[in-house]
Amino acid sequence: MATLLNGIRHLPGYLDRPAQERLVEAIRAVVADAPLYVPAMPGTGKPMSVKMTNCGALGWMTDKERGYRYQPTHPFTGKPWPPIPVELIDLWQSLAGYPKPPEACLVNFYSDDAKMGLHQDRDENDLQAPVLSISLGNTCLFRVGGLDRKDGTGSFRLSSGDVVILGGEGRLAFHGVDRIYPGTSTLLKNGGRINLTLRRVT
Numbered sequence: 001m002a003t004l005l006n007g008i009r010h011l012p013g014y015l016d017r018p019a020q021e022r023l024v025e026a027i028r029a030v031v032a033d034a035p036l037y038v039p040a041m042p043g044t045g046k047p048m049s050v051k052m053t054n055c056g057a058l059g060w061m062t063d064k065e066r067g068y069r070y071q072p073t074h075p076f077t078g079k080p081w082p083p084i085p086v087e088l089i090d091l092w093q094s095l096a097g098y099p100k101p102p103e104a105c106l107v108n109f110y111s112d113d114a115k116m117g118l119h120q121d122r123d124e125n126d127l128q129a130p131v132l133s134i135s136l137g138n139t140c141l142f143r144v145g146g147l148d149r150k151d152g153t154g155s156f157r158l159s160s161g162d163v164v165i166l167g168g169e170g171r172l173a174f175h176g177v178d179r180i181y182p183g184t185s186t187l188l189k190n191g192g193r194i195n196l197t198l199r200r201v202t
Contacts, residue, residue: 007168130167
């Protein structure tokens with residue numbers, strides 16, 4: 001395991017089972033209002049292996065034509081994103097150590113064969129604010145490296161209820177999801193993994 005950059009924190013099992021179940025119900029309500037969709041890579045239009053949606057004043061998205069960006073409306077319904085659930089606002093206030101509230105919560109749904117390549121979260125104007133990530137459902141193998149794509153990486157498992165904070169020196173660390181471990185959680189009745197990432201954008 002590579003040494004984590006300063007400011008990256010892993011809080012295993014931070015959310016107990018009842019708290020996880022409450023979050024899943026809150027996210028179900030978000031998805032009912034802002035349906036999951038398959039994003040596309042900039043330029044190539046290649047579909048990503050995750051499905052996503054957002055809540056908050058702004059939502060992160062990507063498509064072939066306009067690439068990575070934040071916008072205030074769902075790309076297919078045209079409606080504003082639903083508000084961030086209060087449970088997530090409370091988590092941010094407890095853990096982020098940042099005075100301004102989050103403006104976006106990206107909801108990624110990983111089926112059991114989905115993954116996410118190494119990337120940086122750098123589409124935000126405010127890079128002083130951390131990114132706060134919550135795992136729900138099946139365990140994944142999370143990979144994290146340094147500030148350059150060529151830096152060495154290490155990996156560890158994220159289980160349901162785990163929280164990861166990318167802040168400080170580690171705010172722009174490259175990171176990704178190598179694989180999902182099917183059948184490792186009973187939280188989501190149809191399997192898979194939900195990852196929620198809270199961000200301050202402006």
